[in-house]
Amino acid sequence: MNAAPLRRLPPTLEAVAAAAGVSRSTVSRVVNGSTRVSPDVLTAVTAAIEELQYIPNRAARSLANRQTMAIALVVPEETTRFFGDPYFASIVHGITKGLEPSDYVLTLQLTSPFSPSEKTVRYLLGGNVDGALVVSHHSGDHFLASLGKELPVVFGGRPLRPDEQTSYFVDVDNTAAAEMGTQFLIDLGRTRIATISGAADMPAGIDRAAGWKRAMDGAGLRSDLLADGDFTMAGGARAMRELLDRAPDLDAVFVASDLMATGAVSVLRERGRVIPADVAVVGFDDSPAATSGEVELTTVHQPSVEMGEAMAHMLLALLRGEDPEPVNIMPTRIVVRAST
Amino acid sequence: MNAAPLRRLPPTLEAVAAAAGVSRSTVSRVVNGSTRVSPDVLTAVTAAIEELQYIPNRAARSLANRQTMAIALVVPEETTRFFGDPYFASIVHGITKGLEPSDYVLTLQLTSPFSPSEKTVRYLLGGNVDGALVVSHHSGDHFLASLGKELPVVFGGRPLRPDEQTSYFVDVDNTAAAEMGTQFLIDLGRTRIATISGAADMPAGIDRAAGWKRAMDGAGLRSDLLADGDFTMAGGARAMRELLDRAPDLDAVFVASDLMATGAVSVLRERGRVIPADVAVVGFDDSPAATSGEVELTTVHQPSVEMGEAMAHMLLALLRGEDPEPVNIMPTRIVVRAST
DNA sequence: CTGAAAGCGCTTACAG
DNA sequence: CTGAAAGCGCTTACAG
Incomplete structure (x- = not known):
């Protein structure tokens, strides 16, 4: 029955x-x-x-011409983090836009940030997709880079190890961008500038911290105030508390993501600091989080939607059998708002 | 070449x-x-x-047995809204969990909230998936219900029009839940209780407003303070401003989503109201937004993750050729925190 | 319990 | 420019 x-x-x-x-x-x-x-x-x-x-009939067509017309969107992140950070929304939006004119459909693979689930690997290698897009703050792991020979893969974010030459990716120059953000604070006359970094095992986290340090070093300022905020709002708040405890006199903070900055701003106000009079804040991303919090954030804008589109275009080129530039570094700029 | x-x-x-x-x-x-x-x-x-x-080989298998082993996750929402509301994160998390033990993969279809794109319809009807899951605050439109004969579909949220008997869905009793949330405020002794509703074209918005009114009517209180917050943080803030202008003496507000409540709380504090002394706030969802804002929210908990799982299970049953209960109404409860 | 054979709905050289 | 035919990699009655 x-x-x-x-x-x-x-x-x-x-x-x-x-x-x-x-x-x-x-x-x-x-x-x-x-x-x-x-x-x-x-x-x-x-x-x-x-x-x-x-x-x-898609199956018949796939069987005959060995193309699936499907692309995997691989997300090695906790679900809550993926959905909790507006940065991802923009990237996915861009990917969707970039794929729209094509006949490819997007398949969602949420998987562990540490190692892809067996189901995911089987899926990717089982000939179910023609290519993959990997989006994650952790994507620097490039755990799939080894599959690059089996399957065209484009990453959002540079590889963690520079020797992974095989990777295709789109990114911004995180170091230079963070340096620019920090320099903006320095030019404002701030001298006790802390940073809240992303996790130390993620390229974006590492590079942005390095950029902050470079600016501080260049200005002859001490770069001792760094706390890890793990790219979450709660982590940003936690880091801000720690920094305030260590250095009650800090007069500025460069935060490696707007989401973390939102958490940091809450703590600053809680502790009675006036923004920007007492403490100036510069974020990173220019995601919706920058303008949805208590204070509109000055931030380092990265073109997230365009980056998603660029990822889609790069993969599409690969699938066409073309030979695109494997690295696409997109521009950043400062957007000035109320927090500085 | x-x-x-x-x-x-x-x-x-x-x-x-x-x-x-x-x-x-x-x-x-x-x-x-x-x-x-x-x-x-x-x-x-x-x-x-x-x-x-x-x-x-998936294609060969599909061709032979007429099953695709793919399920569409259809999201008739703006990308930013979908990613901006943690409620969706929980639902998708649940869906992912529910599908995990199966061999089905999830395909992502972000589409317009008003009418599905032609590409989406072609995709769904072109035999590319065995079934669909529709997740959206707008899902009451059940625009796909007509396809119910062509394709098994399970919705998150009840249909907008009750005559759409054909629909399978999982939901909570939004009216009763909102009544409970409002009653909680009444029992606290509050009398001037406003509500920030979701949009009036969404079942969850309509029902929660109705529940608020029912509680107010039942207590003999005036139910004149309603403003639409459109299920966004910015909308919640806007609605709160409007309510405060209309009724500076309000002493409580029942907000139809935690995300909107976050916006409302910002405005209340901006206007110098102490929470909960001056104004008590009850949210809805018990999503991460309830605990990530300036004040931890008392809220009506709905089991979002479990709802996602239930959707997956219902669809899986349908795909097995079984005949599951078409309606699954899950329980809600009040979670008390700092905002009351 | 096992195998030969047909068939799923396309694409793609190969002829013409 | 057009068609006949083989083949893509499976599943599924049907025999045995």
Whole structure:
């Protein structure tokens, strides 16, 4: 007893061919946009397709031409973190936009940040997708880079180890961008500038901390005030408390993500600091978090949506068999708001 | 000139059969867990599969048995909203969990909240998925309900129009839950209780507003203070400002989502109200937003993760050809924190 | 319990 | 420009 309703079987290529009075080969050609079809045949076939509401069977097509027309969106993050940081929203938005004009669909693979689940690996290597996009603050692990020979993969964010030359990725120059953000604070006359960094095992975390240090060193300021905020709002708050305890006299803080900055701002106000009079704050990302908190944040803007699009375009190029630049570093800039 | 590297073709059923010295039928049986296989053959085949690292070709399998082993996650929301509200994170987390033990993969379809894109419809009806899960505050539209005959669909949230009997969905009793949240405020002795509702075109928005009104009416209190917050943080802030302007004397507010409550709390503090002394706040969801803001929120807890899981289970049952209860209403409860 | 054979709905050289 | 035919890698009655 199968409760599923019986459905009329969808029309096949065969049916269209019969309706149009041509062979299946011909229908296949028009479906796939081949030029070698005479005008009248084209018209007849198009009409038949329209009339029968024909939609090609994806499985049959995949089997025949060895393409799945699917792309995996691999997210090695905790679900809550992935959904909790607006930065990801922008990236995914960009990816969706970039893939829109193509016929590829996106498949979601939420997996552990440490090592991909067996199901994910099997899925990726089982010929279920034509390529993969990896989006994560952890993506520097490039755990899939080894699969680069098996499957075209594009990462969001540089590889953790520079020797992984095989990787394709799009990123910003996090070090230079963080240096710029910190320099902005220095130019404002601040001298006791702390930083709240992302986790030390993530390239974005490492590089932004390095950029802060470079600016501080360059200005002859002490770079002793660093606390790890782990790219979460709660972590940002925690780090801010720690920094305030260590250095009640700090007059500025460069925070490696807007989300963490939101947490930091709460703590600063809780402790009676006026922003920016007492403490100036510069964030990073220019995500919606920058403008949705208690104080609108001055921040280092990175073009997240465009980065997602660029990832999609790079993968699409790879899938076309082209040879795109493997590294795309996009520009950043400072956006000044109320927190400085 | 195709730049894509040549790859060794993956092993097929045929290869495994040869290696194990049996027919393809037999290998197919063990791959699919049929019981009608003798122990020694089972051992031999299993060994061959292991040795060759055989992974069944999904397209071939789909073509033969007319199952895609894919489920669409349809999200009729703006990308930023989808990613901006932690409620969705929990639902998707639950869905992922619920699908984990199965062999189904999840396909992501971000689409317009108003009408599904043509690409989405083609995808869903083109035999690319075996079923769909629709997650959205707008899901009451049940725009896909009409496809219910073509494709098993499970919604998060009740249909907007009660006559859509065909729908499968999981939800909470939003009216009762909102009434409970409001009653909690009444029992605290508050009398001038406002509400910030979700949008009026979404079932969750409508029902929670109705529940608030029911509690107010039941207590003989005036239910004149309602403002729409559109389920966003910014909307919550806007609504709070409006309510405060209209009724500076309000002493409590029931907010239809924690995310909106976060915005409302900011405004209340900005306007010098002490929470909960001057104004008590009750949210809805018990999402991470309830505890990540300036004040930990008392809120109506709904089991979002479990709801996602329930959606997955219901769809899986449908796909098995079973006949599950079409409606699953899950329990809610009050969680008391600092805002009351 | 096991195998031979047909069939799922396409694409793709190969002829013409 | 068009068609006949083989083949993609499985599953599934049907025999035995």
